[in-house]
Amino acid sequence: MNSNSIIIVGASAAGISAAREIRSLDTEVPVRIFTDETYRPYYRPFLTEYIGDKSVENRVNFYLNPENWYRDRKIELNLGEKVVAVDPVGMSIQTEHGNRYSFSRLILANGSRPFVPFKDAVGKKNVFSIRTLNDARAVHDQAEKAATALVIGGGLLGLEAAHSLTNRGVEVTILEASDRILPRQLDSECSVILQNIVTRKNVTLIIGKSIDSITGDTMAKGVRLSTGEVVPADMIIISIGIRPNVDLATNCGITVNWAVVVNDRMETTSSGIYACGDVAEFNGRNIALWMPAVNQGKVAGSNAAGKPARFIDAVYPAVMNSFGTKIFSAGDLCLDMKEGDYKLHIMKNIDKNHYKKLFFVNDRLVGFILIGDISESQKLTAAIKNGTAYADLVP
Incomplete structure (x- = not known):
């Protein structure tokens, strides 16, 4: 095999972004993508919507690129071929089929997997996590014959899944071990507002158990x-x-903390090997969101292609559109700070389920939560980046 190849392990946000950037800079270098999934790369955030409506797959933007996109750009897409080992010294990978491929640069974009701590979940045919298109199809089909469903976890994905099942007439209970739903994206007051919205849609909430x-x-x-x-x-x-999914990196001696440690060029501790997306940890943070994965993939691809680029961290929001409302949360919500160490500005219209909460530290905007009307989201995101003062945002 061509030892000058750039190999990408993973075919979601980060991997496809890396491939796109490489090809924009170098039209000749061989690019090979490997994924254990058997489907053309797709937009993973659509999966919770898919379990409520399979026609989502027919949307023009469900798949990241048309089939001919890869062929026209001479990008070799190897579906259903899982990479099981990396040899950083011999600069090669091995797949589960026993095939070995050489590389000059390697990009690890092999993502993450659901956390399932319950041993007695294994082998039960009606217990699911949602991470792949196969998962979403299985959940969709099971919902055809289910009258009741339990969603364990009151985070973004859990709430979106509950919303889709509710729309199909399934009676849903959400179980959240924390003291509130969306514990990382909302403070206590805003979570109560959302809980009231959710329960009005005939969803049962069990909190703190x-x-x-x-x-x-x-x-x-x-x-x-x-x-x-x-x-x-x-x-x-x-x-x-x-x-x-850190096993590939761990097993070949690349430094791993929570995820694969990278610098701002997305370089790992092994020369010629990069990591990006859910599998990467930059400045002690494993961001694990779609847009930073795209941005990190672009940086990894650029550097792998020989053009220096650096990843600049940014404000990445949490966004939800479920249960008849919208939520946009970004920045530091001062969840670990004492009252008095930060300043709040609150505007609310409970009748319309509209709520705005701004968080200021040292008189500068550091975070915000919008519920219902999220039209100010881009302006406020920019204000966090710019360190806008309280007096410039609050009349």
Whole structure:
């Protein structure tokens, strides 16, 4: 195989962004992408919507590129071929089929996997996580015959999944072990507002309780809580976080903390090997969101192609459009600060479920939450970046 190849492991946001950037800079260098998924790369944030409506797959932007995009750009897309080992000294990879490929530069963009801490979830046919198109298809099909569903986790993905199932007439319960839903994206006051919106859509919320076990044999019947209560369900979705896929890096001696450690060029500690997206950790942060993955992939691709580029961290918002409302949360919400160490500005119209909360530290905007009307989101995001003063934002 051509030892001058640039190999990309992973075909989602970061991997495809890297390939696009490489090809924009060098039309000749061989580019090979490997993914264990069997589908053309797609827009993963659509998956929770897909479980409510399969026609989402027919949208023009569901797949990241048309089939001929890869062929026309001479990008070799190897679907269903998982990379199982990296040899940084011999500069080669090995796939599960026993094939070995040489590289001159390697980009690890192999993402993350769902965190499933419950051993008794294994093997139960109606217990799911949502990470791939296969996952979404399985959840969609199970919902056809389910009257009730339990979503474990009240984060963004869990809420979006609950919304899609509710729209299909499934009776949904959300179980969140923390003291509120969206605990990382909302403060307590805003979470209560959202909880009221969600429960008005006939969703049951169980807050601040943990799971003792998942009941049932080959099919789950529900969960038993640590309090002894039993919550029955015809299907269960586990959505309590992700873990970066660091095994490839760990096994070949690349430095890993929580994720694969990279510098601002997306370089790992092994020469010629880059990492980006959910699998990468920059400045102690594993961001694991779509847009930073795209940006990191672009930087990794540029450097792999020989054009120096650096990743500049930015304000990446949390966005949700479910249960008849919209949420946009960005920046530092001062969740770990004491009252008096920051200043608040609040505007609310409870009748219309509109709410705006601005967080200031040293008189400068550091974060905000918008519920309902999110039309100011871009202006406020820019204001965080610019360190806009309280007097310039509050009449």
